[in-house]
Amino acid sequence: MNGNFYERFILDRTPAENAKFNPYYPLIGSGLDDPLIVNGKEFVNLASNNYLGLATDKRVKEAVIKAVEKYGTSLCGTPIATGYADLYRNVEQRVAKYLELEDAILLPSCYQANNGIFSALATKDDVILVDHYAHSSLVEGVRSAGCKVRPFLHNNIESIEKILSRCTDYKTIFVVTESVFSTEGSIAPFKEIVNICKKYKAIPVIDDSHGIGVIGKNGSGILSHFDIENFEGIYLTSLGKAFANAGGVIAGKKSLIDYLRYYCPHLIYSTALTPATLAGIDEVLNIVETEFTQLSEKMIRYRNIIRNGAKSGGFHLADGGAPITSIVAGNTHETFLLAKQLYENGILSTPFVYPSVPKNEGKIRLIAGANLLEESVIKAAETIREIGATR
Amino acid sequence: MSFREKIIELVKENLENKEVSVTGESLLEDDLGFDSFATVMLINSIEDEFGINIDVDSVKDTLSVNDIIKKLSENHPEIVARK
Numbered sequence: 001m002n003g004n005f006y007e008r009f010i011l012d013r014t015p016a017e018n019a020k021f022n023p024y025y026p027l028i029g030s031g032l033d034d035p036l037i038v039n040g041k042e043f044v045n046l047a048s049n050n051y052l053g054l055a056t057d058k059r060v061k062e063a064v065i066k067a068v069e070k071y072g073t074s075l076c077g078t079p080i081a082t083g084y085a086d087l088y089r090n091v092e093q094r095v096a097k098y099l100e101l102e103d104a105i106l107l108p109s110c111y112q113a114n115n116g117i118f119s120a121l122a123t124k125d126d127v128i129l130v131d132h133y134a135h136s137s138l139v140e141g142v143r144s145a146g147c148k149v150r151p152f153l154h155n156n157i158e159s160i161e162k163i164l165s166r167c168t169d170y171k172t173i174f175v176v177t178e179s180v181f182s183t184e185g186s187i188a189p190f191k192e193i194v195n196i197c198k199k200y201k202a203i204p205v206i207d208d209s210h211g212i213g214v215i216g217k218n219g220s221g222i223l224s225h226f227d228i229e230n231f232e233g234i235y236l237t238s239l240g241k242a243f244a245n246a247g248g249v250i251a252g253k254k255s256l257i258d259y260l261r262y263y264c265p266h267l268i269y270s271t272a273l274t275p276a277t278l279a280g281i282d283e284v285l286n287i288v289e290t291e292f293t294q295l296s297e298k299m300i301r302y303r304n305i306i307r308n309g310a311k312s313g314g315f316h317l318a319d320g321g322a323p324i325t326s327i328v329a330g331n332t333h334e335t336f337l338l339a340k341q342l343y344e345n346g347i348l349s350t351p352f353v354y355p356s357v358p359k360n361e362g363k364i365r366l367i368a369g370a371n372l373l374e375e376s377v378i379k380a381a382e383t384i385r386e387i388g389a390t391r
Numbered sequence: 392m393s394f395r396e397k398i399i400e401l402v403k404e405n406l407e408n409k410e411v412s413v414t415g416e417s418l419l420e421d422d423l424g425f426d427s428f429a430t431v432m433l434i435n436s437i438e439d440e441f442g443i444n445i446d447v448d449s450v451k452d453t454l455s456v457n458d459i460i461k462k463l464s465e466n467h468p469e470i471v472a473r474k
């Protein structure tokens with residue numbers, strides 16, 4: 001019975017075999033310190049989304065420990081049941097205030113929020129416009145909504161407007177994009193997108209996972225980055241990147257968020273974020289509200305050091321305004337080989353290959369968190385330059 | 392503009408990289424870097440342009456721009472003649 005079932009799932013190992021290197025699932029043996037321990041060896045970590053370097057911040061760790069002592073490890077319930085700790089409500093409210101939005105809910109991850117939001121809100125009479133290069137979680141989410149999905153050219157206002165002008169027979173139009181596209185570090189022209197949504201009475205939906213804690217006033221993300229006030233759309237973000245914890249946020253108008261509190265299955269049927277995570281987020285909020293400027297200056301300075309190293313090594317970089325350096329590496333094999341060279345020189349990077357990025361446009365992403373030592377960043381930049389110059 | 396030229400124009404319009412040249416022989420995935428969303432964008436543009444509904448499954452196995460033109464000619468002969 002089912003003799004063929006398992007034969008369908010054969011992993012293609014050729015890219016790793018050809019490069020004699022598998023860049024995925026590196027075994028991490030320490031916190032995100034400098035150096036980072038990978039497979040038992042010391043590395044400069046240019047791979048994590050720990051932009052502000054808060055994942056190992058002493059204050060964050062202490063807040064987490066305190067919460068565990070008070071609440072234990074889990075409330076073993078979904079938010080609608082016993083999972084709604086006072087800590088949980090406090091973080092919901094603080095996050096909403098920080099974003100200058102009316103209300104917010106917290107899900108276990110942004111992947112889950114993105115997966116759940118469209119099936120909870122869209123009907124078959126609606127249409128969803130989505131950026132061609134949107135994150136997998138958004139693509140899965142919009143596809144599950146059961147309505148018409150119309151991708152638009154990446155970050156391209158003309159393409160959005162052209163499609164919007166054709167969308168006359170739909171009840172609701174959603175326009176979905178990301179703030180910072182993390183494989184290249186580009187920032188979406190979101191102010192223009194919001195304006196065009198107003199013109200066509202569409203609802204803008206923004207995934208700010210790589211924007212929160214990275215851009216905007218006190219790191220509060222894309223809305224403040226572009227001075228967008230009274231945002232009429234839906235805001236999504238991850239608390240697992242610059243916010244150094246875990247969780248997905250859906251924020252926006254109070255009436256909508258209240259509705260989701262009862263009608264978003266991805267929220268109400270999934271165990272609530274743990275007290276440890278909630279306390280961690282709470283402490284990160286304390287820190288960004290007072291220290292974002294300093295941390296951000298360091299993050300940008302490090303980005304520039306790495307970027308200059310890569311540039312003077314002759315690497316072709318993807319363009320972007322975010323603190324991400326993205327080397328255009330070529331096909332899958334070339335991307336794996338570059339990741340391997342970096343790895344052999346003590347640098348952990350994130351390689352993206354097809355289908356995460358377009359075919360033959362593999363990228364190596366480098367993010368230097370603000371917790372790294374400046375000397376490590378300078379040394380890594382020099383190593384990257386040398387690797388580039390000797391190719 | 393002939394039907395064929397129009398389809399090639401729509402393919403170009405839906406490319407992220409405008410520097411890639413497009414001919415009837417261009418392979419959608421290998422030459423033009425088409426992914427599933429790019430295919431959806433192209434189909435949507437053709438639908439908008441000609442006011443028809445295209446069954447996405449009907450173009451699933453198309454490899455080249457010519458294959459798309461052939462499939463459309465078979466399934467929607469009325470649009471080929473359109474001026």
Ligand SMILES: Cc1ncc(COP(=O)(O)O)c(C=O)c1O
Binds near residue numbers: 109111240247
């Ligand atoms: C743009 C974007 N959205 C959503 C997610 C998912 O976030 P989370 O890790 O909270 O599930 C990611 C993380 O990879 C992301 O980059």
